[in-house]
Amino acid sequence: MKHLKLLLSCAVLATFFTSCYVEETKPIVEPTISLNQLLNSYDLWYVDINATQGYGETPFLQIAFSISFDNGLMYANNNLVGFGNQGNGFGVEIGDYNSYNMVLEVNHVVDGFDQFEVFQIDNNTIELYNSYNDTSYFLNGYQRSDFDYDVLFYDNIHYFLQEYDAWEKTYTSNYGLLKDFDNENYIQFLSGGNDDIFRSSQDTNINNVFWDYTGSYGVENVSGNMYLKTLTLDYDFFDNETFELSVINDSKIALLHEQSGTVYEFTGRGYIPYYRNSDTSNKEAKEVDEFKKRERKTKKVENERTPKLTV
Numbered sequence: 001m002k003h004l005k006l007l008l009s010c011a012v013l014a015t016f017f018t019s020c021y022v023e024e025t026k027p028i029v030e031p032t033i034s035l036n037q038l039l040n041s042y043d044l045w046y047v048d049i050n051a052t053q054g055y056g057e058t059p060f061l062q063i064a065f066s067i068s069f070d071n072g073l074m075y076a077n078n079n080l081v082g083f084g085n086q087g088n089g090f091g092v093e094i095g096d097y098n099s100y101n102m103v104l105e106v107n108h109v110v111d112g113f114d115q116f117e118v119f120q121i122d123n124n125t126i127e128l129y130n131s132y133n134d135t136s137y138f139l140n141g142y143q144r145s146d147f148d149y150d151v152l153f154y155d156n157i158h159y160f161l162q163e164y165d166a167w168e169k170t171y172t173s174n175y176g177l178l179k180d181f182d183n184e185n186y187i188q189f190l191s192g193g194n195d196d197i198f199r200s201s202q203d204t205n206i207n208n209v210f211w212d213y214t215g216s217y218g219v220e221n222v223s224g225n226m227y228l229k230t231l232t233l234d235y236d237f238f239d240n241e242t243f244e245l246s247v248i249n250d251s252k253i254a255l256l257h258e259q260s261g262t263v264y265e266f267t268g269r270g271y272i273p274y275y276r277n278s279d280t281s282n283k284e285a286k287e288v289d290e291f292k293k294r295e296r297k298t299k300k301v302e303n304e305r306t307p308k309l310t311v
Contacts, residue, residue, distance in 0.1 A: 035099040035118055039069035042124065042141030043089065044077075046152075049137075049294045054303035056133025060094060060108050062293040063274060065152065067139070072096050074106065078274040080153055080160040081250045089144045104128065117305075129305045136303050153247055154227055158219050159294065160247070162191040165270025167253065168206060176262025181241050187233075187266060189217065198233060206269055219245065231255065 044066040064076040068090040077083050077091035095108040104116040119127040124141040167187045186201040199211040215234045222228040231245040243255035251268045
């Protein structure tokens with residue numbers, strides 16, 4: 001019996017030490033080039049917000065869809081509208097950076113100084129670990145020529161809907177059953193803690209819109225079609241309205257009413273740029289910047305990284 005207990009104890013200890021070793025080990029590719037060369041090897045680094053580990057937030061990464069490095073200067077695409085065109089595809093300049101060994105130092109024009117440990121996870125994935133807030137962001141590298149802009153739009157379409165002050169109805173098909181929704185001329189999708197709130201209006205003048213109704217909305221995936229979504233507007237007084245939502249371009253959407261078969265087109269009015277830069281002349285951009293950020297679809301998890309940098 002003692003011999004059996006001893007064997008069991010050894011087995012337990014062996015399992016314990018093995019599990020500890022697995023938990024603390026992450027796959028890392030040892031870089032064969034300098035950090036600056038690595039950062040410049042891709043045009044766009046897509047910020048995979050859902051892969052983030054840790055409970056903190058780094059503001060300029062939390063707002064960006066992509067960041068780019070260009071020999072000491074940093075750029076970001078913070079909007080879906082204009083993504084691929086603005087700044088020759090790189091977006092707007094947001095600061096400068098310095099790199100040495102596998103350490104990245106960033107001077108953001110608004111947020112100031114940040115320091116990251118950089119880990120190369122695979123050939124086109126890097127991890128930026130911020131020891132100040134114990135949070136890791138994971139970035140996937142792409143060239144502008146092979147980046148799938150359509151997938152980006154549809155995967156983040158609720159942010160796209162929020163990038164205009166209002167959506168004006170500019171087309172209604174001459175087929176389909178009559179619906180109460182036919183009378184709605186403007187829709188607004190709110191941001192900043194109100195990601196599920198919309199407003200609608202039957203007014204006809206964009207310069208003097210009175211929002212007749214405020215309700216909740218939801219955007220859902222369509223099984224088997226990543227380029228199609230369903231949009232549900234919750235109207236208390238005439239039930240929910242559900243549409244197939246598709247993007248025509250970065251200022252126009254199409255809504256196919258599922259019950260009536262009517263097709264509507266809405267055009268974005270009053271583009272809202274999310275700059276997070278030092279341009280204080282654009283007061284609107286500065287105001288919305290206070291609350292606009294990307295929220296992860298996954299639950300926050302504890303970061304496994306052990307800080308090595310001196311805080």
